[in-house]
Amino acid sequence: MTTPVYKRVLLKLSGEALMGEDQFGINRASIEHMVEDVVDAAKLGVEMAIVIGGGNIFRGVAPGAKGMDRATADYMGMLATVINSLALADAMEQAGLTARVMSAIGIDQVVESYVRPKALQYLEEGKVVVFAAGTGNPFFTTDTAAALRGAEMGAEIVLKATKVDGVYSADPMKDASASRYSHITFDEAIEKHLEVMDAAAFALCRDQKLPIKIFSILKHGALKRVLLGEDEGTLVHL
Numbered sequence: 001m002t003t004p005v006y007k008r009v010l011l012k013l014s015g016e017a018l019m020g021e022d023q024f025g026i027n028r029a030s031i032e033h034m035v036e037d038v039v040d041a042a043k044l045g046v047e048m049a050i051v052i053g054g055g056n057i058f059r060g061v062a063p064g065a066k067g068m069d070r071a072t073a074d075y076m077g078m079l080a081t082v083i084n085s086l087a088l089a090d091a092m093e094q095a096g097l098t099a100r101v102m103s104a105i106g107i108d109q110v111v112e113s114y115v116r117p118k119a120l121q122y123l124e125e126g127k128v129v130v131f132a133a134g135t136g137n138p139f140f141t142t143d144t145a146a147a148l149r150g151a152e153m154g155a156e157i158v159l160k161a162t163k164v165d166g167v168y169s170a171d172p173m174k175d176a177s178a179s180r181y182s183h184i185t186f187d188e189a190i191e192k193h194l195e196v197m198d199a200a201a202f203a204l205c206r207d208q209k210l211p212i213k214i215f216s217i218l219k220h221g222a223l224k225r226v227l228l229g230e231d232e233g234t235l236v237h238l
């Protein structure tokens with residue numbers, strides 16, 4: 001089977017996964033692995049919009065942010081996603097893709113600002129669009145940004161590529177006895193307070209009838225398997 005089951009997707013890439021085995025920052029091998037998966041996905045002809053987190057950089061400055069005003073710390077986190085977006089777009093260009101970064105916060109000398117029709121046009125042209133600076137608002141996460149941009153772009157699904165291979169009954173990093181769901185409803189995920197994604201992101205996707213697939217970014221080829229409709233990760237559905 002080589003025909004993708006989706007035409008357009010919103011891929012959320014974990015910022016923290018970018019640091020690989022390092023303490024913080026961008027690990028070259030990690031970003032190259034991620035990009036290889038994106039290239040394979042693009043080769044299937046799937047239109048791809050990407051949101052990348054900022055935990056790898058923000059984690060590095062987090063001790064210094066202790067006691068800071070929350071909104072200010074969140075703006076620092078959003079700027080961290082701009083750094084990651086630029087690195088990701090550069091790596092994608094080097095791998096032969098055409099990428100565009102659009103920021104939710106105006107920093108026009110660095111990247112163009114997010115304009116919805118322009119983003120839609122880029123996707124139609126086969127360019128990979130990277131949405132930087134999250135939603136542009138403090139008190140949100142890049143998961144919510146993924147849900148928001150996914151809905152705006154008319155994506156058929158939000159693909160959350162993270163450090164675990166799906167949604168578990170409890171955090172698998174803390175509880176070895178946790179079991180993985182192959183699928184779960186939005187209501188169940190919210191009611192059970194499963195923290196693999198924040199409730200705002202789950203609620204937005206539920207309201208927009210936008211399913212989410214959660215799978216491991218560390219498993220090479222998993223993204224392609226998801227796009228081909230193979231059994232991979234956890235589907236969160238209505």
Ligand SMILES: Nc1ncnc2c1ncn2[C@@H]1O[C@H](COP(=O)(O)OP(=O)(O)O)[C@@H](O)[C@H]1O
Pocket residue numbers: 013014015016017053055161162163164166167168169170171172173194195196197
């Ligand atoms: N019920 C759960 N199922 C799976 N993962 C969970 C669960 N509860 C908490 N987690 C944690 O959520 C993390 C993924 O969310 P997050 O930290 O936002 O990652 P990302 O860097 O991808 O944004 C996983 O690494 C896992 O440790």
Ligand SMILES: O=c1ccn([C@@H]2O[C@H](COP(=O)(O)OP(=O)(O)O)[C@@H](O)[C@H]2O)c(=O)[nH]1
Pocket residue numbers: 013014015016017052053054055056058073074075076077078080081133134135136137138139140141142143144145
């Ligand atoms: O719309 C947004 C998106 C992100 N952030 C900030 O940016 C940080 C980095 O994003 P996130 O933690 O979602 O990244 P990831 O977990 O994927 O590395 C968050 O912690 C927030 O502080 C924010 O304030 N608003």
